[in-house]
Amino acid sequence: MRNIKLTIEYDGTNYSGWQKQANTNNTIQEEIENAIEKVVDEKVTIIGAGRTDKGVHGRGQVANFNTNSRIPEEKFKYAINRYLPEDIAIVESIEVEEFFHSRYDALGKKYKYLIYNAPVKSPIFRNYSYYIPYKLNIQSMDKAKDYFIGKHDFAAFMASGSSIKDTIRNIYYISLTNCNNIIEFEIYGDGFLYNMVRIIVGTLIDIGRGKIESDSIPNILKSKDRKNAGHTAAAEGLYLEKVCY
Amino acid sequence: MRNIKLTIEYDGTNYSGWQKQANTNNTIQEEIENAIEKVVDEKVTIIGAGRTDKGVHGRGQVANFNTNSRIPEEKFKYAINRYLPEDIAIVESIEVEEFFHSRYDALGKKYKYLIYNAPVKSPIFRNYSYYIPYKLNIQSMDKAKDYFIGKHDFAAFMASGSSIKDTIRNIYYISLTNCNNIIEFEIYGDGFLYNMVRIIVGTLIDIGRGKIESDSIPNILKSKDRKNAGHTAAAEGLYLEKVCY
Structure with a gap:
């Protein structure tokens, strides 16, 4: 499977934070996962580099996900942005090596x-x-x-x-x-x-x-x-x- | 009557612009007039220096109004802000001479x-x-x-x-x-x-x-x-x- 690394900007004002939670569906992670799923037509889980809290903003958040999709790496950002609300945007998408992990590999x-x-x-x-x-x-x-x-x-x-x-x-x-x-x-x-x-x-x-x-x-x-x-x-x-x- | 000069900041995103209009009650001028009326308990019309359009922001808009209220000049800003939504704020309030006009006197x-x-x-x-x-x-x-x-x-x-x-x-x-x-x-x-x-x-x-x-x-x-x-x-x-x- 391919491993895609996303750089993400978001206005955190209207979200309960980055990470998926049991008691709300109002998280940035979910918004992005739902948008990706519409693009690649597969179930997807993204791994974020930092779990920002409710109200915190992202200018250069990073996340990665695995997919079988053959979309060219740089096209992912435009394709995913089409399904994202205007307070979240993928600003960069590139393919990275198989074992790259947004959180564990952060220096x-x-x-x-x-x-x-x-x-x-x-x-x-x-x-x-x-x-x-x-x-x-x-x-x-x-x-x-x-x-x-x-x-x-x-x-x-x-x-x-x-x-x-x-x-x-x-x-x-x-x-x-x-x-x-x-x-x-x-x-x-x-x-x-x-x-x-x-x-x-x-x-x-x-x-x-x-x-x-x-x-x-x-x-x-x-x-x-x-x-x-x-x-x-x-x-x-x-x-x-x-x-x- | 006293003449009070206000310096105003606003996020214009959610308004139809500065100036009062016949077909909407969603203007910055009206929000401020309504707030002032609650403070001074008189009917008030404010004169703005610039009629900013829908979506335009104010960092240093100026407006003035006449009043019989005896509130000390610098207290007006705090009193009025109490009745304003969070996307509009009076940042300064001072008493000016009788004939000062926010628009005509702007240099x-x-x-x-x-x-x-x-x-x-x-x-x-x-x-x-x-x-x-x-x-x-x-x-x-x-x-x-x-x-x-x-x-x-x-x-x-x-x-x-x-x-x-x-x-x-x-x-x-x-x-x-x-x-x-x-x-x-x-x-x-x-x-x-x-x-x-x-x-x-x-x-x-x-x-x-x-x-x-x-x-x-x-x-x-x-x-x-x-x-x-x-x-x-x-x-x-x-x-x-x-x-x-």
Whole structure:
């Protein structure tokens, strides 16, 4: 069977997240599987690189699926898009080797996170950023963010209740820009625990508000205790930008 | 009576445009008037600086209204926002002198226009940009745009059927940037004819596709004939950024 790799963009606003669930049929995975099945006329299961949560957006999500269809690789995207709603699109489709696995083979992931920081919430960015009305100390956030770079045990920055055992991850870089009321983070690492990006950003916001000291990140990491980190930043500010192989 | 000036942001996606109309109650003007009336408990008419079309967005629309209410000027925005849907927000409210008129007193307006140029339409930017799948020659668009700068008779760049007599306008500047599949224009001038920004952008797109010569703008202007200019770019790419007084 052929193995097809898809690069996918989606507006996560109206979905219950990426992954198929028992109690809803409103997931991005299902929308794409249903569209592919109409194209290839076979039952299909796609494997996504990252299971984005309800409201989280995808700019460069990756998924792969097996098929007997003989459609040329680059034609899949147009054929599948014909059956997708306008808030999901396949932006690239290529054939990959038999054993390629979107999730297990990922060497790194890049996320973007947008905060809208102004006295009034933005109508245009309302579903595409996390609204923070409070004045933030950007300098202390910018200083604190660098503590995350490198190989650390991120247990304190994982949603409580996760069952993952190996909580060591390597953050290659994290950037912060602040322009026209929008604070933008880019975070690139070898992998991320459940809610890790959102807890990192939430902690940096709490530092910007003065609720957490800007030099306390090393101690929070060391504690491995979720309770010491900051709040979980909202889903609508998060974008899965790219998956690297 | 007091005269209150509002600066307004809105996502125009779900509205029939700014201006109140006989055959629809789905306008931005009405939403804001209804919200203000709930706050001040008087009948109110607001005067908007620009009558944006269906689907066009506002980042810095300005409107004013008269009221006997004694609410402190800066409190109006919070009070009115409480009654507005989440796709419209008052971002500033100040008291101005008696005869200030949002439209007649405007000395300049700044618009932004976004084109999304890629092989597949973007789900995230679908309502916030004009999707162009064709390859565009950005260099010739960039060269051609400068012909619009200065004082010209823009009759050829006005929607046919407009009854305006004085079609001379002054464009102070126009910029083009091209980054991550998004082509962004900023256009600042003393005033704009009906659909003028969208016809200017549509003409530049037609130049980018090679359908119109990049040095033909002076002749199109001279002709004063709408038929010689390019197509009207879509509403969803247009943003009223700022009104200057």
